Amino acid sequence: MSQLRDPAHRVSPRALLMWHVESGISALAVATGLGVAAVLLGPDGLRWWLLGLAVVVCATVAVVVPRWRYAVHRWEVSANAVYTQRGWWAQERRIAPMSRVQTVDLAQGPLARLFGLATVTVTTASAAGPLQIEGLDRPVALALVDELTLKADLVAGDAT
Amino acid sequence: MSPVPWQRLDPRMLLVHPIKEVAKFLPVLIGLLVAGGASGTGPWALLGVGIPVGLGVVRYLTTTYRIADGRVELQRGLLQRHTLSTPVDRVRTVDLTASPVHRLLGLATVVIGTGSVVSDSDERLVLDALPREEAARLRTELLLTTVRADAGPLATDDHVEQEQVVARFSPRWLWYAPFSGTALVGLGAILATAAQVNESVQIRFSEEDLAAVDLTFVVGVVLAAIVLVVALAVGGYLVTNGGFVLSRYGAAWHVRRGLLTRRETSIDVARLAGVSVGEPAALRVARGRRVGAIVTGLSGDQSGSAVLLPPAPRGTGYDVAAAVLGTPAPVTAPLLPHGRAATTRRYSRALIGALPLVAAATLAVLAGGPAWLLAGAVAAVGAALALATDRARALGHGYVDGHVVMRSGSVLRSRDAVAAGHVIGWNQRATWFQRRAGLVALAATTAGGKGQVRVPDVPTKAAITLAEAATPGLVGQFLEDR
Numbered sequence: 001m002s003q004l005r006d007p008a009h010r011v012s013p014r015a016l017l018m019w020h021v022e023s024g025i026s027a028l029a030v031a032t033g034l035g036v037a038a039v040l041l042g043p044d045g046l047r048w049w050l051l052g053l054a055v056v057v058c059a060t061v062a063v064v065v066p067r068w069r070y071a072v073h074r075w076e077v078s079a080n081a082v083y084t085q086r087g088w089w090a091q092e093r094r095i096a097p098m099s100r101v102q103t104v105d106l107a108q109g110p111l112a113r114l115f116g117l118a119t120v121t122v123t124t125a126s127a128a129g130p131l132q133i134e135g136l137d138r139p140v141a142l143a144l145v146d147e148l149t150l151k152a153d154l155v156a157g158d159a160t
Numbered sequence: 161m162s163p164v165p166w167q168r169l170d171p172r173m174l175l176v177h178p179i180k181e182v183a184k185f186l187p188v189l190i191g192l193l194v195a196g197g198a199s200g201t202g203p204w205a206l207l208g209v210g211i212p213v214g215l216g217v218v219r220y221l222t223t224t225y226r227i228a229d230g231r232v233e234l235q236r237g238l239l240q241r242h243t244l245s246t247p248v249d250r251v252r253t254v255d256l257t258a259s260p261v262h263r264l265l266g267l268a269t270v271v272i273g274t275g276s277v278v279s280d281s282d283e284r285l286v287l288d289a290l291p292r293e294e295a296a297r298l299r300t301e302l303l304l305t306t307v308r309a310d311a312g313p314l315a316t317d318d319h320v321e322q323e324q325v326v327a328r329f330s331p332r333w334l335w336y337a338p339f340s341g342t343a344l345v346g347l348g349a350i351l352a353t354a355a356q357v358n359e360s361v362q363i364r365f366s367e368e369d370l371a372a373v374d375l376t377f378v379v380g381v382v383l384a385a386i387v388l389v390v391a392l393a394v395g396g397y398l399v400t401n402g403g404f405v406l407s408r409y410g411a412a413w414h415v416r417r418g419l420l421t422r423r424e425t426s427i428d429v430a431r432l433a434g435v436s437v438g439e440p441a442a443l444r445v446a447r448g449r450r451v452g453a454i455v456t457g458l459s460g461d462q463s464g465s466a467v468l469l470p471p472a473p474r475g476t477g478y479d480v481a482a483a484v485l486g487t488p489a490p491v492t493a494p495l496l497p498h499g500r501a502a503t504t505r506r507y508s509r510a511l512i513g514a515l516p517l518v519a520a521a522t523l524a525v526l527a528g529g530p531a532w533l534l535a536g537a538v539a540a541v542g543a544a545l546a547l548a549t550d551r552a553r554a555l556g557h558g559y560v561d562g563h564v565v566m567r568s569g570s571v572l573r574s575r576d577a578v579a580a581g582h583v584i585g586w587n588q589r590a591t592w593f594q595r596r597a598g599l600v601a602l603a604a605t606t607a608g609g610k611g612q613v614r615v616p617d618v619p620t621k622a623a624i625t626l627a628e629a630a631t632p633g634l635v636g637q638f639l640e641d642r
Contacts, residue, residue, distance in 0.1 A: 004588070004624060005640035076638070083638050089592055095627075096585035096605075097634055124584050125456075127611030128603060131585075 007076035015135025019066035027062035164228035336471035337397035346392030433582035449477030490577035495556030510548035
């Protein structure tokens with residue numbers, strides 16, 4: 001019996017590095033907060049253990065989650081559809097026919113700009129969420145936007 | 161071609177606004193009159209009446225509208241002029257509302273729904289007010305143009321010359337009022353009022369008062385509260401839904417309802433993506449159903465516009481859904497169950513929900529608390545099991561007669577059917593646990609309602625079968641043999 005396969009393309013390998021940096025920064029912040037709380041509020045004898053636990057958990061998350069995300073994040077554009085996969089613990093696959101694409105959006109955050117990456121967001125008329133591809137190389141993202149715009153333009157109607 | 165002239169509202173609205181404004185200013189007016197009477201300054205009271213009347217005149221003089229070049233245009237405002245303009249073929253719904261004052265004067269307010277997400281009241285297309293017949297004519301014109309713009313042979317089939325009534329209010333429907341959400345609203349209102357009264361009057365209970373409380377008193381209070389809630393629910397239902405008529409005329413469905421304020425909603429047939437049959441637990445007990453419309457371009461939070469049938473007998477609900485969909489099968493046909501893994505997940509999730517209660521009760525008893533706490537824990541587990549059973553039974557999906565059908569939920573169960581042509585994509589979401597169990601939460605996205613119809617824990621293969629049946633080739637190109 002057939003099953004839904006992963007989309008064909010991975011995102012840029014630099015996205016892995018960017019996600020490491022991103023999660024490293026937030027893990028550091030969370031670990032600091034938790035650590036301070038543990039040392040100040042924790043019961044005697046236990047506080048240093050709590051601090052250690054907070055650091056280990058945050059470090060694990062910071063190392064594991066970006067790799068997991070990189071393994072999951074994939075995308076594919078066929079002649080008549082867009083197919084994306086993202087997430088890590090909870091993973092979401094979204095498929096939208098080209099005829100229903102309303103807008104194609106390219107965005108670069110400050111960190112993404114540093115790494116030369118971009119996010120492409122494809123919206124349909126549904127309020128249930130757009131299709132998002134994070135961590136594309138900027139040239140790839142630009143080419144993708146052009147391709148999608150061209151293909152979506154070929155279809156008449158108001159895409160609802 | 162000469163430009164289409166701008167049209168004014170009906171001059172009778174000059175009477176509506178002063179009456180409404182005066183009602184709004186009534187507390188101020190009374191205050192002014194009292195103050196005026198006390199200090200002898202009469203002219204101030206006149207000012208209180210003059211301002212609202214003046215505002216009404218200004219609004220009348222500055223508001224104009226027209227339909228020209230395929231656009232609806234509305235101008236208003238004295239100092240800050242607003243010009244709103246929207247293509248006629250973007251019109252999804254047309255609402256005619258008439259408050260008691262409007263009805264007295266033969267007027268109606270027209271609200272034109274375009275499905276834009278703007279909620280700012282300044283940006284809405286509202287004409288307050290037009291003569292009744294003029295409003296009805298405008299509605300026909302707007303909805304007709306929509307169909308013409310969409311063109312195609314379907315448009316002529318969609319057009320019905322003679323008005324066909326599908327459902328009409330019956331006093332028997334009042335039976336369902338206490339089982340609907342309005343009953344909860346009534347209960348909330350009573351509690352809020354009681355709290356307010358208690359706060360302002362500062363009732364104090366003495367020892368003797370508390371000693372005088374016996375079973376008869378408690379039963380009396382509970383009975384009185386029930387009677388009050390039922391009366392409020394029935395009253396609210398009657399005011400909102402009295403005179404309800406659902407009919408098909410022209411290229412739209414028309415919903416008329418309201419005992420005092422009469423509201424008429426018209427939904428363009430071409431924009432009607434599907435229906436949602438609401439079967440919440442309380443309504444199931446009373447053997448009732450409600451039906452809502454999933455309308456393209458109309459978001460879920462404008463829920464007042466999407467009602468097709470208020471809580472009513474189950475048979476009527478099915479009839480309405482069948483008439484709107486053009487086939488009864490999507491709401492009556494048996495659905496595919498989701499199998500063992502999905503059922504197991506319903507139970508494990510419900511039991512995990514009950515776990516903190518059980519743990520807390522056990523710890524409390526171990527620490528020397530009263531033993532009846534354990535009975536509470538048992539009750540919580542029982543409730544969780546009952547909920548899980550009902551939720552597992554609700555799960556179902558299917559592709560029935562051209563419609564994607566999904567059903568889920570227990571307390572707020574609903575069965576949604578969306579025509580395949582209105583499905584604009586698929587979302588599949590699965591956590592690590594779901595992936596291990598071979599399940600996904602499947603959502604068919606659509607441009608109306610909440611943006612999707614969704615059902616949890618579909619076996620992965622069944623999800624693909626459903627998607628392939630509704631939108632052939634779309635998901636199929638991304639499959640592999642495994």
